[in-house]
Amino acid sequence: MSVPPSGNRTLSRDDGRIRAPLRVACFLPAFNAGETTRGIELCRALVAQSSERQREVTVRLAYSSSSHDYAPQIIASGLEAHRLPLHLDEGIVSGIMAADHKAAELVSNRGTACRFVGAVMDEIIAWRPDLVVCGFVPPVGIAAQILQVPWVVYLPFPAYEPWVRRHLLKDLPDDFDNALTTRAPSPVRRAFTKLLSAAMLSKGFFKQPTFAAAGREHGWRLARPDLFDMLAAPLQLVTDLPAFYRGQDVGPNTRITGPLFSRPPEIDVDLAIREMFSPGPHNRIFVSMGSSGEKPYLLAAVEALAIMRVRAVVIVAPRICSLSEVRQHLTVPPHILLTDAFIPAHQVNAMADAAVIHGGQGTVQTAVGAGTPIVGVGMQVEQCTNLDNVANSGAGIRIPKRQWTPEKICQAVSRVLEVPSYRQGAARLKSEHDSLDGRHEAARAIWDFVDSNAL
Structure with missing residues (x-):
């Protein structure tokens, strides 16, 4: 036929x-x-x-x-x-x-x-x-x-x-x-x-x-x-x-x-995000679990950042969980901004000092394209491979799912912020990304x- x-x-x-x-x-x-x-x-x-x-x-x-x-x-x-x-x-x-x-x-x-x-x-x-x-x-x-x-x-x-x-x-x-x-x-x-x-x-x-x-x-x-x-x-x-x-x-x-991912024209980033990520003494962390992440891993990331001296913007995709579910799980401190809006992730990544993400290809590539070091967790084999490729390039850390706890996340985030080689690795990947x-x-x-x- x-x-x-x-x-x-x-x-x-x-x-x-x-x-x-x-x-x-x-x-x-x-x-x-x-x-x-x-x-x-x-x-x-x-x-x-x-x-x-x-x-x-x-x-x-x-x-x-x-x-x-x-x-x-x-x-x-x-x-x-x-x-x-x-x-x-x-x-x-x-x-x-x-x-x-x-x-x-x-x-x-x-x-x-x-x-x-x-x-x-x-x-x-x-x-x-x-x-x-x-x-x-x-x-x-x-x-x-x-x-x-x-x-x-x-x-x-x-x-x-x-x-x-x-x-x-x-x-x-x-x-x-x-x-x-x-x-x-x-x-x-x-x-x-x-x-x-x-x-x-x-x-x-x-x-x-x-x-x-x-x-x-x-x-x-x-x-x-x-x-x-x-x-x-x-x-x-x-x-x-x-x-x-x-x-x-x-x-x-x-x-x-x-890489092939959504890169819309530059737009004005939401005022609340710009204020959270304005220049200041504390590092800026962007969190996204895409649309294929899972609720426990998002909540663990928020819980980790709640006890760190950082500023964080967290994307809460409705498919994963609601804003109210996050707030029921823990008291969200003022240095964390939650949003369920569709934002220009490539621009927000570029404002961040590190990204805490799942291993979806688009989410990983958006961070790579911004030259942002990564702390990630893979939901399945392909996502683990995406993160392993980044980690093997010296641009981030993949934490196994069973070890994705607030304590381990805090340790990994602190490490990619404090050890210069991670930002250098991220810069090398960004250079290759930008050449394509x-x-x-x-x-x-x-x-x-x-x-x-x-x-």
């Missing part, structure tokens, strides 16, 4: 050839801040480069709805926004967001998985794009393959099995953090890490049997598909620093493009794909 090209389109001339405007459908999981903002930035860059390619382009941002989502940012993107007839309730969203934390399936209900795949297929059939773009959204990959539509995927790490087996785990996962493994010699830890890497690939997260079954129900004929098959686009963009992948086999269809234009490189890779496939 394939989707025919759309008709009734105004044609343009390019080097003697008649070319129709390129139609791009980008599917966004609106409940995930990082995935959504990366998709928006990628599509904006794609449009910005259209004049260089002498090709008109129409982009449609298709998204599902949920109770707490980033639909306002999608609608305000300046691109066409289309809400799919697919509402994901809080239970489904929580399951998706926690799946990689627990090595579980994204969706375990077959009916939900079938609705998800079906909604994407219906949108592709109705709108007839020339190209489909998506992030870490397996049902979109399934639908694109069933309908034989060219597609591109943007990811935080290579979805290439040999790379995952060899490189995703930098050390033993936090779930294996205990007194015995902490004292184990490095060769022993490396041997266990290698064994766990192989075992990890047999788990539900990398198998996704429910989405595989849903794909078969909709006509996907691939034998025994897994997550790698669902994300096996002919062009795979990894939106990370190339330095973290030097000497590694990332796969034949993978391009490491550099991930938006431009990602969009150029897509345009090259479009041209080479005569789309």
Whole structure:
């Protein structure tokens, strides 16, 4: 089954050839801040480069709805926004967001998985794009393959099995953090890490049997598909620093493009934040757990900073918990400012002396781009890897989940503030970050794909 090209389109001339405007459908999981903002930035860059390619382009941002989502940012993107007839309730969203934390399936209900795949297929059939773009959204990959539509995927790490087996785990996962493994010699830890890497690939997260079954129900004929098959686009963009992948086999269809995250125009930072972070005798700490962090880790960070001689701005994402829940947990002292507003994180990071964050790629890259040393905690393996890359570069400290206590957080924050090498490491990473234009490189890779496939 394939989707025919759309008709009734105004044609343009390019080097003697008649070319129709390129139609791009980008599917966004609106409940995930990082995935959504990366998709928006990628599509904006794609449009910005259209004049260089002498090709008109129409982009449609298709998204599902949920109770707490980033639909306002999608609608305000300046691109066409289309809400799919697919509402994901809080239970489904929580399951998706926690799946990689627990090595579980994204969706375990077959009916939900079938609705998800079906909604994407219906949108592709109705709108007839020339190209489909998506992030870490397996049902979109399934639908694109069933309908034989060219597609591109943007990811935080290579979805290439040999790379995952060899490189995703930098050390033993936090779930294996205990007194015995902490004292184990490095060769022993490396041997266990290698064994766990192989075992990890047999788990539900990398198998996704429910989405595989849903794909078969909709006509996907691939034998025994897994997550790698669902994300096996002919062009795979990894939106990370190339330095973290030097000497590694990332796969034949993978391009490491550099960071790609939301960087809106400079705006006036909220007065309360500017006052909290105004010049003064005490260090300034920015706290963010993104949209995929978990409440206990946010509360522990606030509790730690409450007893330190610092000034802190804490983002309290409604998906994680409410402002009132934080205030019920502890009396918030005047040197901590809580906010649940959407703020220019790149500007606030640049005002801070250190960032206390989770390991989401966008959150980490925003701190790296500001040259801010990091104290972080990973919610799952990929986030731990993001933080390990920073720590191995001398720009921060990753604290294992089981050790994420107010005492350990205080110690780590004090260390990155007092030891100059952390700020020097952060400056080196910022220099590499600033030498790259991930938006431009990602969009150029897509345009090259479009041209080479005569789309």
